[in-house]
Amino acid sequence: MAVVFVVPALPLSQPLRWLAISALAVVQGIVLLAYGVAFGDVARLALRLKWLFVFLIGVYALLPPANPSERDVLVDWHIPGLGWALSINLSGLEHAGLMCLQIITVLLTSAVVRLTGRGRDLIDGLQAFRLPPLFVHALDRTLALLEGTQRRGRGARRARDRASRSESFAVLRQFLRGDVGAFADTIRANIALAEGQAGSDPDARVGDGFAHDVAVITGIALCMASLKMLKILPGLPFASGHKTFLLFPLYVVAARLTRSRWGATAAGSIMGVIGFLQGDGRFGALEILKHIAPGVVIDLGEPLVRRWPSWALGYCVLGFFAAIARTATEFAVVLLLGARAEIYLFPAVKLVPNLIAGVLSGFAAVVVLRVVEAQKSSPTSEAGPSSRALHEAASRRADEDLGGGRSESS
Numbered sequence: 001m002a003v004v005f006v007v008p009a010l011p012l013s014q015p016l017r018w019l020a021i022s023a024l025a026v027v028q029g030i031v032l033l034a035y036g037v038a039f040g041d042v043a044r045l046a047l048r049l050k051w052l053f054v055f056l057i058g059v060y061a062l063l064p065p066a067n068p069s070e071r072d073v074l075v076d077w078h079i080p081g082l083g084w085a086l087s088i089n090l091s092g093l094e095h096a097g098l099m100c101l102q103i104i105t106v107l108l109t110s111a112v113v114r115l116t117g118r119g120r121d122l123i124d125g126l127q128a129f130r131l132p133p134l135f136v137h138a139l140d141r142t143l144a145l146l147e148g149t150q151r152r153g154r155g156a157r158r159a160r161d162r163a164s165r166s167e168s169f170a171v172l173r174q175f176l177r178g179d180v181g182a183f184a185d186t187i188r189a190n191i192a193l194a195e196g197q198a199g200s201d202p203d204a205r206v207g208d209g210f211a212h213d214v215a216v217i218t219g220i221a222l223c224m225a226s227l228k229m230l231k232i233l234p235g236l237p238f239a240s241g242h243k244t245f246l247l248f249p250l251y252v253v254a255a256r257l258t259r260s261r262w263g264a265t266a267a268g269s270i271m272g273v274i275g276f277l278q279g280d281g282r283f284g285a286l287e288i289l290k291h292i293a294p295g296v297v298i299d300l301g302e303p304l305v306r307r308w309p310s311w312a313l314g315y316c317v318l319g320f321f322a323a324i325a326r327t328a329t330e331f332a333v334v335l336l337l338g339a340r341a342e343i344y345l346f347p348a349v350k351l352v353p354n355l356i357a358g359v360l361s362g363f364a365a366v367v368v369l370r371v372v373e374a375q376k377s378s379p380t381s382e383a384g385p386s387s388r389a390l391h392e393a394a395s396r397r398a399d400e401d402l403g404g405g406r407s408e409s410s
Helices: 002-009 014-034 039-046 050-062 090-115 121-128 133-148 154-176 181-198 208-227 244-257 263-277 284-307 313-326 328-337 341-377 387-397
Strands: 074-079 084-089
Touching (some): 002 014, 002 090, 050 084, 090 263, 090 328, 121 133, 181 208, 208 244, 244 284, 244 313, 244 341, 284 313, 284 328, 313 341
């Protein structure tokens, strides 16, 4: 992937850019075919961003050069039957084709990493690179829990996925009605599941603080993975940020409940890696950045927001900047391609719904934090208060945070 972006940028290697990147793309395709991936699946992997390709080709072919020079080649194309002449920028068309080839090579390379490795390869590689132990151990435990639920055969796995999807929709419906108790119960149940896994984990670190953080981050990552199954309005660009409304409160909970300075970043990193391994996202391995960047912003901003007056406004501001960071993948790809200014319109369109959802997630984060902390401080026995009672008590405490005047429906 480094070669894909570096070769066109260096003057010495520019004459070989088409040959070098085409050779890399062909090698990735051959590797996938050799490992039994069908040719049609390889083609679908390469064309996942077909609408971005159309946008790139249209902008570079129909608009005049951004930096005119003598090497630019422009031709007039006469539209048959209409008598109109359309100026085609052949130099821009060649540049757009190269950028599309770069993206296709990145996607195929990511598919090779994802589809041809064994289960422990990723964990062993991350440990060899001396990445933070908290991230490595939490990722290892999360993958172990997900793998344990997927060893029942394809039919059982599909049935479980459908059940998990139905459960996620039920939790979402209750959440939108103002009942945060079910969402908090899911968080606590996943954390408890991760804590139960610690007893049989041979790599678990000695130390209650580290083990606690690993369990919390694992539980949060499992919640994030279940939310990724929701397909409310698939394929609609204006609805691209709807999951942010529930994901950002999970980042905040991870930052609040862990003793580590980078709890939200670790949880987002695990979600990014899991999404990449499952083939989620459109930019291959670069898609991991979309989940890491909000975690970094929330880890840096949450301690500051915690010191502010007890308002939801602080978390709304935090969600606003986290939403900007979430779109970092699209902007990073455009930046790496060295594209002209008009291409930034493509990721900018997705920024608007993400900003709206990010701001609204601040209100959700306040209530979720109240309920989770109330559940954490309450007895876990059957005699303890119910999640509904905890939710009502926490909501009363959050009245001031949300600006007061809670309506009857909430």
